[in-house]
Amino acid sequence: MSNIAIRNLVKRYGAIQVLHGIDIDMQPGQFTVLVGPSGCGKSTTLRMIAGLESVSSGEIIIGDRVVNDLRPKDRGIAMVFQNYALYPAKTVYQNMAFSLKLARVPADEIDKRVRDVADILELHELLERKPGALSGGQRQRVAMGRAIVRNPEVFLFDEPLSNLDAKLRGQMRAEIKLLHQRLKNTIVYVTHDQVEAMTLADQIVVMRGGVIEQQGTPDEIFHDPANEFVAGFMGSPPMNIADAVVDKGGIRMGESVLACQIPSGVAEGDSLRFGMRPDDIHLCDGSVVPGVRSRVIVDLVEQLGTEKLVHFKLDGVPVIGKADGRAVIQAGDSVEMAFDTEQAFFFNPDNGGRIR
Amino acid sequence: MILKLLRQATPYWFLLPGLFILGTLLSVPLYKVIEYSLYDNVIIEPDPTFVGLQNYADMLGDSGYWSALFNTAVFTIGSVVGHLLVGTILAMLVNADIHPKARTVFRSLLILPWIFTAVVVALNWQLLLNPFGVVNYALQSIGLVSEPLDWLGDPDLAMWSLLIISTWRGYPFIMVSFLSGLQSIPSELYEAADIDGANFFHKFWHVTVPQLKPVIYGVALLDLIWTFQLFPLVWLTTGGGPGRSTEVLSTLTYRLAFVDFEFSRASTAAVTILGISAIFTMLYLINESRNRT
């Protein structure tokens, strides 16, 4: 178990700068997830921690050592790749034993460690197979086994579940979480799937365009986003965000006015960006729902099972709200939706920063 | 029904002339060579005598044949090993992560030996290895040899010189074949090996070689088949000499036929080349079909 500290990390490929000085602190045993849209530099950051990419400037500290110039094998890390990168000519056993063999661990200890890990991951029946004869989920498990065998200080994962189907992904996600609870290693995990980020992380780092937009616990990231980008990125379906103008006792979008608590620091007539999660916009179907009511015409209903997504327009702006999975509602209906404006977010229209 | 069959047959009618010409050009000489090897005094005498396997028996008792067979083995195996070594090393070098322009330049330059015809290659090397040639001059001026060596004329050196020339001439095929193999190896495998603590040789042995394996065997066999019957390079550099020190089966056959006009004996030697080549070819085909499944 090691802490990791990243200090003002910069990466340049020739003239192109892809990381613009990022700082991250990870506590020993902490599960940190890097999320962000494609091309934001997540993999680059992870690969720099692994030692697979050089550091243009800044520092990477693992434990108490600056590892900038250490080779990957000397950094006390193990990595699980997106495409698993199992050695195709080696059996599962040999794949897992390879690093130990190179480190000249005695054969009987190698055997013991490989079999222990095979037990944890339920791989013992596959030990003599080659990776080509395994399913995606099994390969994934072997890739994790290969990492675990080395008993590293730090695990690095680069989108390890993105090649699996939805069901298996959910299963492996739980397995990774259990594994972490058991082994308590420090983990850095890259994904663009925000459900993975929310469920796995102790700490989430949201990146965009080579900079960090926000880092914090899943609760903080979800319920207290630092800016419009983070608010819009986390959550599915995404937060409804629209231009609005501050009105007396509320905000105005086109002709509609929503009564709400206006943050201090903005004055009547100021324009801002107004955001509400679909979870805070409910169909009024007899039960008591909090919030300001507004009558709308339903455009589309999506049945998710436990709930229904209700698409409608509020003064021309498309909005998604929610209804109970059993609610009787269909496109074209005129219904009342309740906006729980206590939960609303306000953002600066110029820089996207949060207005509190 | 018949119309449909006729229509389906149409493409084959177009193939027929080609098949006929190819088939004749292949099978008639093949048949003739085997036939000649069973007669005495073919071509020269209008009425050759049938001698059965006598020519073969004579050949097996001829020390010249055995030395040619031995030289062929040395030349073939030496060349293929040379091609594999040089080809692999160069393939890895030109696959390295260097400036793309430089990479293109190196790749093109290194393929050149393959492009020249054997005559040009032979003449060039003759000039280079001449006692008064560049190689001797260079070796002398750096003090490696005190007096010029007759690379192609000295019985102790001739085979080595031939192997160097053949290696130079033949490595590009291996290099090109391996290069495409190398390019298809995912870089993640090397990265995983880096993390596992592998050094350069570990990575070569545990990642590169297994990934190239399907290519290596087939390419080596193909090279073996070609080199085994290689004629012009040997004939035009050493001509099988000095003495018989570099005489291989192909030059022996040629000498028997067109220098000594012993067409029956030449045919007999040619049939043995044919037989051995056929074995290698079978191995190659078996390997190919195994790779495909």
Ligand SMILES: Nc1ncnc2c1ncn2[C@@H]1O[C@H](COP(=O)(O)OP(=O)(O)OP(=O)(O)O)[C@@H](O)[C@H]1O
């Ligand atoms: N070798 C390279 N040369 C130039 N630019 C590169 C190189 N590798 C990556 N980049 C650029 O760096 C940026 C970050 O890439 P990175 O792979 O870290 O993105 P990512 O966040 O992992 O995205 P994804 O979710 O698609 O994997 C991208 O814009 C990419 O084009």
Ligand SMILES: [Mg+2]
């Ligand atoms: Mg990536």
